[in-house]
Every structure is written in structure tokens, then in C-alpha cells.
Amino acid sequence: ENTLKTKIKRKRKTFLTIYYSSCSLQWQLSPGLSRGGAPKQSSHPSFFLENSYSPLFPFPPFPLHIFIFILKNLNPFISISTHREAPTMLLHPLFLLFFFFTFFSNPSLLSFSLSQEGLYLHTIKLSLDDPDSALRSWNDRDDTPCSWFGVSCDPQTNSVHSLDLSNTNIAGPFPSLLCRLQNLSFLSLYNNSINMSLPSVISNCTSLHHLDLSQNLLTGELPASISDLPNLRYLDLTGNNFSGDIPESFARFQKLEVLSLVYNLLDGPMPAFLGNITSLKMLNLSYNPFEPSRIPPEFGNLMNLEVLWLTQCNLVGEIPESLGRLKRLTDLDLALNNLDGSIPESLMELSSVVQIELYNNSLTGELPSGFSKLTSLRLFDASMNGLTGEIPDELCQLPLESLNLYENKFEGKLPESIANSPGLYELRLFGNRLTGELPSNLGKNSPMRWIDVSNNQFTGKIPGNLCEKGELEELLMINNQFSGEIPASLGSCESLTRVRLGYNQFSGEVPAGFWGLPHVYLLELVSNSFSGKISDAIATAKNLSIFIISKNNFTGMLPAEMGRLENLVKLLATDNKLNGSLPESLANLRHLSSLDLRNNKLSGELPSGIKSWKNLNELNLANNEFTGEIPEEIGNLPVLNYLDLSGNLFYGDVPLGLQNLKLNLLNLSNNHLSGELPPFLAKEIYKNSFLGNPDLCGHFESLCNSKAEAKSQGSLWLLRSIFVLAGFVFIVGVIWFYLKYRKFKMAKREIEKSKWTLMSFHKLDFSEYEILDCLDDDNIIGSGSSGKVYKVVLNNGEAVAVKKLFGGLRKEGEKGDIEKGQVQDNAFEAEIDTLGKIRHKNIVKLWCCCVTRDYKLLVYEYMPNGSLGDLLHSSKKGLLDWPTRFKIALDAAEGLSYLHHDCVPPIVHRDVKSNNILLDGDFGARLADFGVAKVIDSTGKGPKSMSVIAGSCGYIAPEYAYTLRVNEKSDIYSFGVVILELITGRLPVDPEFGEKDLVKWVCYTLDQDGIDQVIDRKLDSCYKEEICRVLNIGLLCTSPLPINRPSMRKVVKMLQEVGAENQLKSSSKDGKLTPYYYEDASDQGSVA
Structure with missing residues (x-):
């Protein structure tokens, strides 16, 4: 539509002037003038109307010639000219009255002072959905938009030069009218719901220097015309759903310094022509499903480049030598690809580099020489490759802050020089073949926070200075050959949260303070030779959740102070020399889910009050010296699945309360139980559960025979004869039929x-x-x-x-x-x-x-237990208590993580749903039907099924509706729906939801009614806290934006740590966008 500009003011004579492009229609209203009369000259004021259909004009647009035709027929005294100084046209006063009455009767239809750019912005406001009223300050009665939210103007000209509407939750297509703002140089619509495709008219925003449309819902291909913006320096389109190739026209950018296309669906080849944009300082193409491509050697031409991120871009081949020419490069990230070969020595020429990320590739060979040239290097990660040789001393001599070389094939000793790094806070070397002792001064000069040297062949003692700076949080040394005692200095390291020293050769007594570290949530000392007693100081370990000291030589009683550990979930102390009775205070451990004390010398009766163990899933006290009767209240433990009290001195009857339990394992053998076995236990599954109880009678041959009344021998002989004869006839008939049928089948x-x-x-x-x-x-x-x-x-x-x-x-x-x-x-x-x-x-x-x-x-x-969907949405739903549902979620997550991260090439399931999760006899979960949907013929008779397309109704990620593409993020969304199914017990699509699906229903119900209305009422409320944590993970997985969904590897880790999630702190790298393999879950969102 062309622009209409109209001005109205009032004087002694009234004039109305309408400008239509270059055509001007003027008329003077004067009752006494004839057709040829000349109008009197007057300096009349004017009234402007912009845009043929705007909030100022009450009518829909219609062609101008029709408008003129109406005017002509209203008054014969009209003359029309296409010149600016045209003769005037006379109108009938009635028409004037009608015109003024129409507009001025509603003053809100007109704005007498808002500037032209304000009118543009106000029109844009009306075209967008603004549920949070972020644009409520955009008032059309203002003189200028300069005071409006998000708008900045030039102080001299009042022209709009900046518009920042980040995080305002606005939605709608990209507003092309923004390109009418001739001086607009900064535009940010970050983290909204701008959708549909990006129009090619974006090229009209010629003044733009900074364009940020990241974290939106834009689709389609990248417009080639965007490269026509002559002044553009910053372009960020991260977190959208752009697909196809990167246009070759991008090579024409002359001033572009930042190009970020992270987390889209770009699937063309890696564009070598980007090497022509020599002005680039940052190039980030991470997390796009490019077709398998090599890193273009042309990228070595980007001499001004400071940041190069090509994480998870399906890169193959070797790292090109040309990257060594990027002298200004500070950050190089090539992680999560399929790069092979050795690390080129040319990378040692990157004299400015601060961070190098090469993890999760297929790199081989030894680390190159020349690390001493990288004097600025602070973070180096070459984990999860096939690198060999020794860790170079010149690498460890650098002032490193983070060194990650885990899951490689490194051998030899860790250089002593690593202890001299003044800023070292992270050292992860697990999963190698390293030998020798750790540097004795490790931690003395550096603020160590995370140390993981598990699964190596280290020997010697734990360095006594690891917590010198008081910041050590994680100490993991599993499966090595460490020996000696735990240093006394660690007994005062109150910053520790996670300690795993299992499967070593440690000995001696544990320092008293080590038992009571206030922030530790996981303490694992399994399979060592520790001795002594568990100190009473354990009372101060208020956050302890997982306590594993099995297979040591601990003696003495379990201290009564353990009853103060309100957060304790697992207590595993098997195969020690513990003695005495269980303290009554253990009944206070209301969150306890697993208590395993088998193979000790514990005695006495079980403590009273164990009915408070509402979360207990496993109770194993086998091979001790416990006495007394088995408490009847054990039958009141609602989620108990494993009960093993064998090898003790229990006596009396088998408790009738056991019939209330759904036990997968029951073992009461080798005790002194007596009486009659309850009928509900007379099942084949419990045949061996009562052996070694001589005074216990029941229905099994292994137990004493019940007395029976004498039977008449004659009647018994007659009955036997009848049955034998009938059986003989039946068998002969069956054999004859079988032979005939077999002959037929063999022929067929x-x-x-x-x-x-x-x-x-x-x-x-x-x-x-x-x-x-x-x-x-x-x-x-x-x-x-x-x-x-x-x-x-x-x-x-x-x-x-x-x-x-x-x-x-x-x-x-x-x-x-x-x-x-x-x-x-x-x-x-x-x-x-x-x-x-x-x-x-x-x-x-x-x-x-x-x-x-x-x-x-x-x-x-x-799979004897069928599918999760059948079990969860049927009358058998009661079999799935929360521990079982959690186990199913973790099993399924591990299977899906294997497909995404450990298969080469990665496999996208495409149809993750509860019906495709099968359950074995122990309710272990297995994924099924992966990959098959991609190749089954979908053009047969009948409509296409959703599973053949890419998923099932209710499980399909929202971006599929406008991209018709699936990737790992689609699977993660579907898995999130499965988590919500497990928690709510509801179908993904239910008539009760109306037009909503399960995801929207959960979000709405959480907001309106709270968490209690979301959780399945069949789940015990004692699990509420843990369920909430898992619900958080489900909500993360079902985030509307794919970029916000965690990887399945991270989902597995979050589920594994869910029992102690409150205590976790982020292990992510400072200033790093790419997900880190060892990242914890504490930085994720929550239900609250």
C-alpha cells in the first residue's frame, strides 16, 4: 500500500489536503463558489494519516481510484490534478460533516503528535502477541517513542537507533516494518517466539550494525539477502530452526565480525567460502547436523579470528594445518565430532590461544611437542579420544587452570610440574593407564576443586596438600593402587561434597573429622583395608546421602549419631567386622532406601520403629547374629522389594504382614523360624526362601510334612486306575493328531x-x-x-x-x-x-x-513384563512404585544415550514412547523399535501412521511441525514426555486435557494447582522430593526450544545423581557455551 498523509487543522476556512504519493487532491469548501471560481489562498494547517490501514484509520484499505470516484459522485464541483499545486476541489458540506463526524467522534482513532517512526513501532506492537504486556509503555499519544521500553533514540534527532526487546516473550512473524526505521543500528529480539521464516526484506535494514535473533522459532532457509547489509558487524541466529545450506552470498560480508549459527538444523556441507570473511573475529557453527565434512583449510585465512567453535558439526578427517595461522585465536573448540589423525603441530603456533577443546573425537597418536609456545593456554581438553604416549612435561609447566585428558590411553607418570600451576582448579585424568605417584605438592599452590584420577594404575599415598586452599569439592580416586592412610588434612576439608576412594589398597583408621564433613553427600570407601570404628563425629555430616564402606575391616558398633543423618538414602556396610546391636536412632532415617549390612557380626533384635522407613526398598541383614522375632511392622514398609534376613538367629512365626509387600526377593533361610508357613507364601517363587528352618512347616517338600488323614487304599487304587486309563487314551489321541499335523507342516x-x-x-x-x-x-x-x-x-x-x-x-x-x-x-x-x-x-x-x-x-x-505403556496405563499400574519407575527412567535414558553418543554413526530413535520401552522380569527397561520406522514402507494402504512419519502423537517435539526434521533433540523431547508419564501416570494425550497435551497440562497444572495435582496419587508421598527432581529433568527435556534440552548423556548423569541433586554444584567451565561431558545438574531449572 502506498502512503497516505493527511493534515487537519481549523481556521476561518477549512481545507482538507490528501497526498497520495506524488498525486495531490485539494479542495476548498465554500458554499457560494461556482465551478470555475478560484479558491482563496490560505495558509491552512494540515492533518497527516500514515498507512492506508493503521490504528488511525477505521476502514480496511481500498483502492484510491474508488475513493476518488465516490468523491466525484458526491459533488459535481470537483476538480482533480496530479500536481502539488493543483486547483482545489469543492465538496458538499454534508460530506464534510460526515467525514469529521466519523473521525472526530472517536479521538482514539487519531494521533495528532506521534512521530512517523513511532507510528511504525505502534503498528508493529499491534502485529505481535504480547502476553506479558512488555510493550504496554508503547502509547500512541506520546510525541516520540524515545521513552518507550526497549527503544533508544539519538538525543539530537530523536530518531530511533536501537531496539532491544530481549526476553519479553513476544511472538509472531519478524516485523518487516522495522526496516522503515532508517537509522536503526541495533536490533535484539533474543529469547522470544519470533516464528515463520526470516523475510528477504531484512536487507532493507541497511543501517544495522548489530542483529540478534537468537533463541526464537524461526524456520526455513537463511535468506541470502541478509549479506546485503553493508554495515552489519554482529549476526547471531543461535537456537532457531533454520535448515538447508548456508548461502554462498555470506562470503560477501565486508564488515561482519561475529557470526553465530549455533543450534539450528543446517544440514549442508561445511561452507569453505566463510574463509573469505576476513573481518570475522568470532565464528560459531556448533551443534548443527551438517553433512559429513572436513574442516575447510580456508578457515586459516581468517587472520582476525579470535573464537572458532565447530562443536558437534559432524566433522571428519584430520585437523588442517592451516588453523595454525590464526595468531589471534583465543578459543578453539572442535569437540564432539569424528575427527581423526593426530593433533597437528601447527596448533602449537597459536600463541594467543587460551582454551582448546578437542574432546570426544577419534584423535590418535601422541600429543605434539611445542606446548611451551602456548604461554596463554589455560584450559586444555582432549578427553575421550585414542591418544597415547606420556603427558608432556611442557604442557604441565604451563599455568593451566583446567586439564582434562580422561578416557584415552596415556601411560607413564603425571609430571611433577603440574603442581606448580597457580590457577589449576580442575584435573580429570580418569580412564587411562597412568602409573606412579601423584605429585606430592599437588594442591599446595593451586585452588583445586575437582580431581578425578579414577581407573588408572596410580600408587602411593594421597597428597596431603590437596585441600590446602580450602576449595576442594570432588575427590575421585576409584580403582587404582593407592595405599596408606587418608591424610589428616582432609579431615578438615569442609568444602568436600563428593568423595570416592573405592577399590584401592588404603589402610589404617579414617580421620575422625573425615567422617563428619558437613557438605559431603557421597562418601565411598568400598573395597579397601580400612580399620577402626566409625567415629561419633559422623553426626555433623548433615548432608550425607550415600554412605558406602563395604568390604573393609571396620569394627565396633554403628554409632547412635548416625540417626541424625536425616538425608541418608543408602547405607551399605557389608563385609566388615561390625558388631553389637543396631541403634534405635536408625529409625529416624526416614529417607533411607537401601540398608545393606550383610556379612558382619551384628546381633540383638531389630530396632523398634522401623515402620518409619517408608522409603526403604532393600533390607539385607544376611549372615549376622540377629535374634528375636521378625517384626510384624516390616509388612508396613510400602515399597520394600528386597528382604534378606537369612543366616541369622531369628525365631518365631513368619509375619503375616509380609503379604502386604510386593517382593522381588525374599530370603528367610537358615534361621530358627517355626510354625506353619502362611498360605500366601506357598508359591514356587519362594521355594528356596525358607530352607534351613527345621521347625517351619508348609507346602514345600523341603519343609516338614503336614499331618494328613489316612486315605482308603481301595478307593485310592480305583481312582488311580481310572486316571491311568483315561490318560492312556488321551495320550494316544494326542500322538496320532501330532503325527498327522507334523507331516502336514513338514510338507508345507x-x-x-x-x-x-x-x-x-x-x-x-x-x-x-x-x-x-x-x-x-x-x-x-x-x-x-x-x-x-x-x-x-x-x-x-x-x-x-x-x-x-x-x-x-x-x-x-x-x-x-x-x-x-x-x-x-x-x-x-x-x-x-x-x-x-x-x-x-x-x-x-x-x-x-x-x-x-x-x-x-x-x-x-x-520381555515378560511387556511394555511400559501397557503396564503404566492398565490395572497393573500398582506394580510400578516410584523406585521401579525411577529405575525404568534411568535404564531407558542409558539406552538412548548409547544410541546418541556411543554409536558410530549416532542413531536417532525417532519414536521414543512408553510402548517402545519393554520391561524384563526384574522391570529392567530396554528400548525397542529404534531405527525401523525410518525404513518401513509408509505408502501402503491406509493413512500414514505417526510412528512412520517421525514419532507418535503426544511425543513429537514442537519444532517438527514446521521443520519436518528430527535429530537427537527430538528424541530427548519424547523421552521427557515418558518421564512425565511416569510421574503423572497419565497418557500423553488425554480427553481430560482438552486441546492440551501432557506437557502443556503439566506446566499449566503446576502453575495453577501445584505439584501435588501433577504427581500420580498411587505414588507414596514420601518420594515427593525425589519425584520433583525427576520432574525438573522431564521439564528440561520438553523445553520448547531444542537448544535448551540437555543431551542424553547429561540426562543420564542428572538421573544418576538425582538422590543428592541439592548438593551438587556446577562443574561446567567458566565462559563455555558448549555442554561439558562431566557437567552436573545443579544449574538446571526447577519446579519451583
């Missing part, structure tokens, strides 16, 4: 024998014919859009699950062509080959694949 099998192709992935002790014989409708245990699932019991008694997929080449007469079907078959076989190589405890095992023209059979291990 010979006919079809040549049709089946077997592809095995493990050593099989069955043939495909055992499978084929059992594919009857009676054996169907499930069905879906892609086929049916059968339970097949093999000749060896084991069961397998067989999924029969419909596919193969199409039959004649069906739609689709044979060539396309053949391509799909090839893709299917390639995918199955990939799935067959996967080995992980939390991924269902694929035994083999049988293929014919019309069918494909996938033979999996059988």
Missing part, C-alpha cells in the same frame, strides 16, 4: 524352505522353522501399524518375541512401483545390519532377521 515347510533368508546377529541355538511353526494367532501378544508381535516358546524352553513386519516387494496390482520397493528392501537390510551390531544392556537384543518376499521377521529377546 519343504515348499517354503527356499523362500526364507536368515540373517543372525548372535549365536543361535534354534532354527527359523521353530519360529515359523509358532506364528499362530493364538500366540499374538501385540500389534501395530507395521505388523504383529508373537510370543514363541522354543524347543529349549526359552521364549523369544517375533515381530512380523509387512513389507517386501509389492504384489502386482498394488500401487507403487517395484523399483521403489526394492530400494526400501535394501534400506531395510542396511538398517537391520546396523541394529544387529548394537550391544547394550538397555536395548532389546535382536537375535536374527528372517526375510521373504512379503514378510520380514525380527526375532527379539522376550
Whole structure:
């Protein structure tokens, strides 16, 4: 629409002037003038109306010529000219009255003083959704917009030169009218919901120096025209959903200094032409699914570059030597790629570099020489590669702050010089082959916070100066050959939060203060030779959550002060020499979930008040000297699953209260129990649970025989004869029928024998014919859009699950062509080959694949407890208490993390949902159906199923609706929905939600009604705190913006640490955007 400008003022004679581009229509209202009369000259004031359809104009836009036609027909005394000084046109006074009445009857329709740029911004306000009223100060009655929120103006000209609407929660398409602000040089719409595509008219914002549209919902391809902005220096499009290639026009940027395209869906090749933007100081392309590409050597031309981040960009090949020419580079991040070869020596020429990140690649060889040139280097991370050799002394002589070389193949000693680094706060070397002793002065000169040297071959003692600066938080030395005593200095290191010294050769007594460190939440001393007593000082360890001292030589009683450890969740002290009775104060440990004291010399009766252990899941007191009766109140522990009191001196009856428990393991053997075994325990699963109790009678042969009344021998003989005769006739009939049926099946099998192709992935002790014989409708245990699932019991008694997929080449007469079907078959076989190589405890095992023209059979291990979805949303829901649900979530997370991070190439599941999480006999979870949905033919009869597209209804990430692309972040969203299912017990889509799904319902209910209305009422309230922590993880995983979702590796770590999440502190690197492998969860959001 062209611009209409109108001015109105009042004087003795009234004039109305309308300017339409270069065409001006003027008229004078004078009742006595004739057609040819000349108007009187007057300096009339004017009234402007901008934009043909704006808040100032009450009518929708319509063509100007129609408007003129109406005017002509209203009054014959009208003349029209297209010149600025045109003759006037006369209008009838009635028309004037109508015009003024229409506009001036509603003053809000007109703004008499707001500047032109203010009108533009006010129009933009009306085009955006502003749920938080962030733009409420944008009032059209102001003279200028300079006082409006987010707006900054030039103090002399009052023209808008800066607009910052970051974090305002506004939504809508990108407002193109912003490019009408001719002096706008700074624009930030960071962290909003700006959606749809970025229009090409962005090139009209020619004054822009700074453009920040990060953390929005923009989609489509990057506009090539954006490179036409001649003054642009800063461009940040991080955290959107841009896809496709980076336009080659980007090479035309002349002044661009910062280019950040992190966390998008760019999937073209790594653009070498970016090496032409020699003005660049920062280039960040991290976390995009580029096609496998090498690092362009042309990047070595960016001589002004200070920051180069190419994290997780699907990079392959070697690191180019040309990067060594970037003399101004301070930060180099090439982590989480598939780079191979050795680290080039040219990187030792980066004299300004402060941080080098190379972790999680496939780099090999030794670290290059020349580290002494990198005098500015402070953070070096080459973890999770295949690097060999020794750690160079010249690297350790640098003033490092963080050194991470874990999970490599380094050998030799750790150089003594590392102890001289004045700023060293992080040292992680776990998972290597390092030997020798740790430097004796380690920690004396540096503020050590995190030390992890686990899984090496270190020897000697713990350096006594590790906590010299009083900042040590984590000390992990698991699985080495350390010896000696724990230094007394660590007994006063109150900053410690996490201590793991297990599986070493430590000895002597533990310092008294070490037992009572006030901030420690995890203390693990397992498998050493410690001796002495547990000190009463443990009473001050108020945050202790996990306490593991098993397999040592500790003696004495458990101190009564342990009852003050209100946060204690796990107490594992097996295989020691503890004696005496359990203190009554242990009943105060209301959060205790696991108590394992087996193989000690404990005695006496169990403490009264154990009914307060509402969270107890495991109680193992086997092989001690406990006496008395088994307390009846054990039956009131609602989530107890494992109970082992064997090898003690308990006597009396078996408590009837045990019938209230859902036990996976019960062992009361080798005690002095007596009386009659309760009928509810007369099950085969408990057959060996009561051995070694001579006075206990029951229904098992191993227990004493119950007295029975004498039976008449004659009647017994007659009954036996009848049964034998009937059984003989029945058996003969069955054999005859079986032989006939077998003959028929063998004939049929010979006919079809040549049709089946077997592809095995493990050593099989069955043939495909055992499978084929059992594919009857009676054996169907499930069905879906892609086929049916059968339970097949093999000749060896084991069961397998067989999924029969419909596919193969199409039959004649069906739609689709044979060539396309053949391509799909090839893709299917390639995918199955990939799935067959996967080995992980939390991924269902694929035994083999049988293929014919019309069918494909996938033979999996059988999961007796079915799918999580079936169990969670059925009458069997009560079997899933919170500990079981948590275990399922952790198992599934570990399986999905394996697919994302440990498979080469990574595998995106595409259909994570509760029905694809299968449960074994112990409710261990395994992922199923990963990858298959990508190759199943979706063009068959019937509508396309959501699982074939990319997920299932209620589990699909929101960005899929406008990108039609999936990646690891899509899986993470779906897994977050599964977590919410586990916590709420509700389906992902439920009529009760209305138009909402489970994610939106949870967020809404949390906001309106609180956490209690979200948690499944079948879960015990004693788990509320832990459930809240897991809910936080679920909400993180279902964040609307993919960039905000944690990686599955991080999700696993957060779940593993969830029991003590309150005490965790962030281990992330200062000033680092990329996720760090060892990052803790404390910096994440919370339900509150």
C-alpha cells in the first residue's frame, strides 16, 4: 500500500489536503463558489494519516481510484490534478460533516503528535502477541517513542537507533516494518517466539550494525539477502530452526565480525567460502547436523579470528594445518565430532590461544611437542579420544587452570610440574593407564576443586596438600593402587561434597573429622583395608546421602549419631567386622532406601520403629547374629522389594504382614523360624526362601510334612486306575493328531524352505522353522501399524518375541512401483545390519532377521513384563512404585544415550514412547523399535501412521511441525514426555486435557494447582522430593526450544545423581557455551 498523509487543522476556512504519493487532491469548501471560481489562498494547517490501514484509520484499505470516484459522485464541483499545486476541489458540506463526524467522534482513532517512526513501532506492537504486556509503555499519544521500553533514540534527532526487546516473550512473524526505521543500528529480539521464516526484506535494514535473533522459532532457509547489509558487524541466529545450506552470498560480508549459527538444523556441507570473511573475529557453527565434512583449510585465512567453535558439526578427517595461522585465536573448540589423525603441530603456533577443546573425537597418536609456545593456554581438553604416549612435561609447566585428558590411553607418570600451576582448579585424568605417584605438592599452590584420577594404575599415598586452599569439592580416586592412610588434612576439608576412594589398597583408621564433613553427600570407601570404628563425629555430616564402606575391616558398633543423618538414602556396610546391636536412632532415617549390612557380626533384635522407613526398598541383614522375632511392622514398609534376613538367629512365626509387600526377593533361610508357613507364601517363587528352618512347616517338600488323614487304599487304587486309563487314551489321541499335523507342516515347510533368508546377529541355538511353526494367532501378544508381535516358546524352553513386519516387494496390482520397493528392501537390510551390531544392556537384543518376499521377521529377546505403556496405563499400574519407575527412567535414558553418543554413526530413535520401552522380569527397561520406522514402507494402504512419519502423537517435539526434521533433540523431547508419564501416570494425550497435551497440562497444572495435582496419587508421598527432581529433568527435556534440552548423556548423569541433586554444584567451565561431558545438574531449572 502506498502512503497516505493527511493534515487537519481549523481556521476561518477549512481545507482538507490528501497526498497520495506524488498525486495531490485539494479542495476548498465554500458554499457560494461556482465551478470555475478560484479558491482563496490560505495558509491552512494540515492533518497527516500514515498507512492506508493503521490504528488511525477505521476502514480496511481500498483502492484510491474508488475513493476518488465516490468523491466525484458526491459533488459535481470537483476538480482533480496530479500536481502539488493543483486547483482545489469543492465538496458538499454534508460530506464534510460526515467525514469529521466519523473521525472526530472517536479521538482514539487519531494521533495528532506521534512521530512517523513511532507510528511504525505502534503498528508493529499491534502485529505481535504480547502476553506479558512488555510493550504496554508503547502509547500512541506520546510525541516520540524515545521513552518507550526497549527503544533508544539519538538525543539530537530523536530518531530511533536501537531496539532491544530481549526476553519479553513476544511472538509472531519478524516485523518487516522495522526496516522503515532508517537509522536503526541495533536490533535484539533474543529469547522470544519470533516464528515463520526470516523475510528477504531484512536487507532493507541497511543501517544495522548489530542483529540478534537468537533463541526464537524461526524456520526455513537463511535468506541470502541478509549479506546485503553493508554495515552489519554482529549476526547471531543461535537456537532457531533454520535448515538447508548456508548461502554462498555470506562470503560477501565486508564488515561482519561475529557470526553465530549455533543450534539450528543446517544440514549442508561445511561452507569453505566463510574463509573469505576476513573481518570475522568470532565464528560459531556448533551443534548443527551438517553433512559429513572436513574442516575447510580456508578457515586459516581468517587472520582476525579470535573464537572458532565447530562443536558437534559432524566433522571428519584430520585437523588442517592451516588453523595454525590464526595468531589471534583465543578459543578453539572442535569437540564432539569424528575427527581423526593426530593433533597437528601447527596448533602449537597459536600463541594467543587460551582454551582448546578437542574432546570426544577419534584423535590418535601422541600429543605434539611445542606446548611451551602456548604461554596463554589455560584450559586444555582432549578427553575421550585414542591418544597415547606420556603427558608432556611442557604442557604441565604451563599455568593451566583446567586439564582434562580422561578416557584415552596415556601411560607413564603425571609430571611433577603440574603442581606448580597457580590457577589449576580442575584435573580429570580418569580412564587411562597412568602409573606412579601423584605429585606430592599437588594442591599446595593451586585452588583445586575437582580431581578425578579414577581407573588408572596410580600408587602411593594421597597428597596431603590437596585441600590446602580450602576449595576442594570432588575427590575421585576409584580403582587404582593407592595405599596408606587418608591424610589428616582432609579431615578438615569442609568444602568436600563428593568423595570416592573405592577399590584401592588404603589402610589404617579414617580421620575422625573425615567422617563428619558437613557438605559431603557421597562418601565411598568400598573395597579397601580400612580399620577402626566409625567415629561419633559422623553426626555433623548433615548432608550425607550415600554412605558406602563395604568390604573393609571396620569394627565396633554403628554409632547412635548416625540417626541424625536425616538425608541418608543408602547405607551399605557389608563385609566388615561390625558388631553389637543396631541403634534405635536408625529409625529416624526416614529417607533411607537401601540398608545393606550383610556379612558382619551384628546381633540383638531389630530396632523398634522401623515402620518409619517408608522409603526403604532393600533390607539385607544376611549372615549376622540377629535374634528375636521378625517384626510384624516390616509388612508396613510400602515399597520394600528386597528382604534378606537369612543366616541369622531369628525365631518365631513368619509375619503375616509380609503379604502386604510386593517382593522381588525374599530370603528367610537358615534361621530358627517355626510354625506353619502362611498360605500366601506357598508359591514356587519362594521355594528356596525358607530352607534351613527345621521347625517351619508348609507346602514345600523341603519343609516338614503336614499331618494328613489316612486315605482308603481301595478307593485310592480305583481312582488311580481310572486316571491311568483315561490318560492312556488321551495320550494316544494326542500322538496320532501330532503325527498327522507334523507331516502336514513338514510338507508345507519343504515348499517354503527356499523362500526364507536368515540373517543372525548372535549365536543361535534354534532354527527359523521353530519360529515359523509358532506364528499362530493364538500366540499374538501385540500389534501395530507395521505388523504383529508373537510370543514363541522354543524347543529349549526359552521364549523369544517375533515381530512380523509387512513389507517386501509389492504384489502386482498394488500401487507403487517395484523399483521403489526394492530400494526400501535394501534400506531395510542396511538398517537391520546396523541394529544387529548394537550391544547394550538397555536395548532389546535382536537375535536374527528372517526375510521373504512379503514378510520380514525380527526375532527379539522376550520381555515378560511387556511394555511400559501397557503396564503404566492398565490395572497393573500398582506394580510400578516410584523406585521401579525411577529405575525404568534411568535404564531407558542409558539406552538412548548409547544410541546418541556411543554409536558410530549416532542413531536417532525417532519414536521414543512408553510402548517402545519393554520391561524384563526384574522391570529392567530396554528400548525397542529404534531405527525401523525410518525404513518401513509408509505408502501402503491406509493413512500414514505417526510412528512412520517421525514419532507418535503426544511425543513429537514442537519444532517438527514446521521443520519436518528430527535429530537427537527430538528424541530427548519424547523421552521427557515418558518421564512425565511416569510421574503423572497419565497418557500423553488425554480427553481430560482438552486441546492440551501432557506437557502443556503439566506446566499449566503446576502453575495453577501445584505439584501435588501433577504427581500420580498411587505414588507414596514420601518420594515427593525425589519425584520433583525427576520432574525438573522431564521439564528440561520438553523445553520448547531444542537448544535448551540437555543431551542424553547429561540426562543420564542428572538421573544418576538425582538422590543428592541439592548438593551438587556446577562443574561446567567458566565462559563455555558448549555442554561439558562431566557437567552436573545443579544449574538446571526447577519446579519451583
